Amino acid sequence: MELVEIKVEIARDSVPAADDILLELGEGGWSIVEDVVAQRAWLVGIFADGPAARARWNDLVPLLEAAGFQFPQRPVLSVLKDEDWKESYKAHFKAWRFGPLHWVPVWERATFQAPAGARVLWLDPGMAFGTGNHETTRLCCERLVGFAESRGTTGRVLDAGCGSGILALSAVRLGFERVAAFDNDPLAVGVSRENAVLNGLGGRVEFFVADLTAGLAGRAAELVLANIQADVLSRFAVELVGAVAPGGQLILSGILARELAPVRAVFQAALPAAAVDSRDLGEWSDLVLTRPA
Numbered sequence: 001m002e003l004v005e006i007k008v009e010i011a012r013d014s015v016p017a018a019d020d021i022l023l024e025l026g027e028g029g030w031s032i033v034e035d036v037v038a039q040r041a042w043l044v045g046i047f048a049d050g051p052a053a054r055a056r057w058n059d060l061v062p063l064l065e066a067a068g069f070q071f072p073q074r075p076v077l078s079v080l081k082d083e084d085w086k087e088s089y090k091a092h093f094k095a096w097r098f099g100p101l102h103w104v105p106v107w108e109r110a111t112f113q114a115p116a117g118a119r120v121l122w123l124d125p126g127m128a129f130g131t132g133n134h135e136t137t138r139l140c141c142e143r144l145v146g147f148a149e150s151r152g153t154t155g156r157v158l159d160a161g162c163g164s165g166i167l168a169l170s171a172v173r174l175g176f177e178r179v180a181a182f183d184n185d186p187l188a189v190g191v192s193r194e195n196a197v198l199n200g201l202g203g204r205v206e207f208f209v210a211d212l213t214a215g216l217a218g219r220a221a222e223l224v225l226a227n228i229q230a231d232v233l234s235r236f237a238v239e240l241v242g243a244v245a246p247g248g249q250l251i252l253s254g255i256l257a258r259e260l261a262p263v264r265a266v267f268q269a270a271l272p273a274a275a276v277d278s279r280d281l282g283e284w285s286d287l288v289l290t291r292p293a
Contacts, residue, residue, distance in 0.1 A: 008075035155222025165192025247293035
């Protein structure tokens with residue numbers, strides 16, 4: 001299998017802003033590559049073919065230009081062989097932990113020393129979003145651990161927009177037995193299933209391809225997680241709160257701190273009786289709503 005890479009250099013001090021834009025765009029296939037020694041950075045996208053790469057670049061450029069980005073050089077397109085793109089993302093994923101859970105790159109399996117009592121989730125995110133190294137995923141993971149510690153693991157879990165499967169598989173590692181997760185990207189669902197097998201959890205999560213409307217329809221869970229950009233969360237607020245069982249909790253992430261107030265207002269209107277909480281991590285916020293029993 002050969003894919004097309006599109007690559008353009010950006011100022012290294014603009015990396016945080018570029019990272020925020022990519023997450024807000026919600027477009028899979030993009031990443032940021034940094035050379036710490038040379039003090040250089042690049043936006044890199046990997047897509048099925050040249051026309052797809054150019055189309056995704058044309059979608060991204062207006063957002064970058066609105067944020068003040070300039071591109072003195074044109075992006076470079078090149079064909080990648082299978083082994084090239086599979087290795088390209090590994091430099092950006094580092095092991096981390098919260099509570100009993102450890103999220104570790106699968107290529108460190110032979111060397112990683114897990115402390116006694118640790119629950120390790122081995123991950124190979126591939127081209128799907130979700131390693132836990134981004135603040136939005138960390139916020140969700142920490143809330144998930146907190147929910148398990150305070151309320152137990154007997155409830156149902158639903159992960160809307162599962163990416164690499166990190167949240168759904170973390171829920172299983174914590175002891176939840178009824179877990180479902182979906183994404184509108186078949187590639188992400190495939191990566192999620194592969195990560196389940198890597199951890200001996202094949203079949204333990206109901207992974208499926210769906211958009212938010214179809215994925216949430218007719219479902220109810222005591223814990224619903226959605227790590228998606230803020231505008232999409234707001235657009236589907238009614239559907240998201242509708243999937244929360246009585247007494248259940250909705251954990252939202254992917255929200256820039258400056259976006260929190262309007263997003264909070266939308267969800268409070270959708271579920272006026274809910275108890276609401278939020279936290280900040282870097283430039284990002286989460287939003288947690290608890291439905292009355």
